[in-house]
Amino acid sequence: MIVNDIFGGDLLVGEVHLDGAQHGFHWWNRLPSGVELDLTHEQFQRGQAVTAARVVERPPGPLHRWDEYLLLRERVIKHLGHLPEPAI
Template identity: 85%
Template sequence: MTPWNLLDLDKALRVSWAADTCSPDDQADWEPSNPAWGQCDITALIVNDVFGGDLMLGEVHLDGTQHGFHWWNRLPSGVELDLTLEQFQRGQTVTAARVIERPPGPLPRRWEEYLLLRARVIEHLGSLPEPV
C-alpha cells in the first residue's frame, strides 16, 4: 500500500493543472498565472479518491451575482481542504456550502478532463486508488 502524503498530492495536482483540464465554462479566463482556475471539481474528486471524506459544494458570488459553483473536500477527520481556493483573485466569495454525494461511475460532465488530470497526477505519484 502506498503511503499517501497530502503535500505530494498537492504538488502533483499543481503541476498537472492546465487549460485542457479547466472547466469549459472557465476556459476563456484560464491562464498559467492562475492555474487553479476552473480546476476545483476534478481536483476535489481526485482528493476524494485518495483520502475519502465528503465533497463540498458552494456558490461563487462576485458583486452580488452568482458566477457558478465551487467544489472542495471535507476529510474524514472533519477538516475542510480546498486546494483551489487561490483561484479566486477578483474578490469572489463562496457561500451556501453543502455536502454533495459523489456521482456514481463516470461523471456525466468533465469525465475526460478528470481522467486526464488523474493520469498526470499518476505520472508524478504512481498509481492512485480507484475512484470511489
C-alpha cells in the first residue's frame, strides 16, 4: 500500500497455491509505466505459486493491519519526506 501511496498505479492480488490447494493471497503493485513491482515475492516457499492475478480497487481504510501500515508509513516518510495522504 505504501508503494501505491507513492507511485500510484494498480494493486494486484493473486492466489497462493501449494500442492493444488489455496493457501492465501498475495498483493503487489503495477506502476503507471506497466512495470510490476513485487517487493515481497521471495517469501514464498519452494513449490508455492501465485496464480489468478487480477487488478483490484484499493480497499478503503482503515485496513486490517492499520497500525502496522501507519508505522511503516512513518518510517518511509522519515527517509523520503512527505507522502500523499492514504485513501481512507
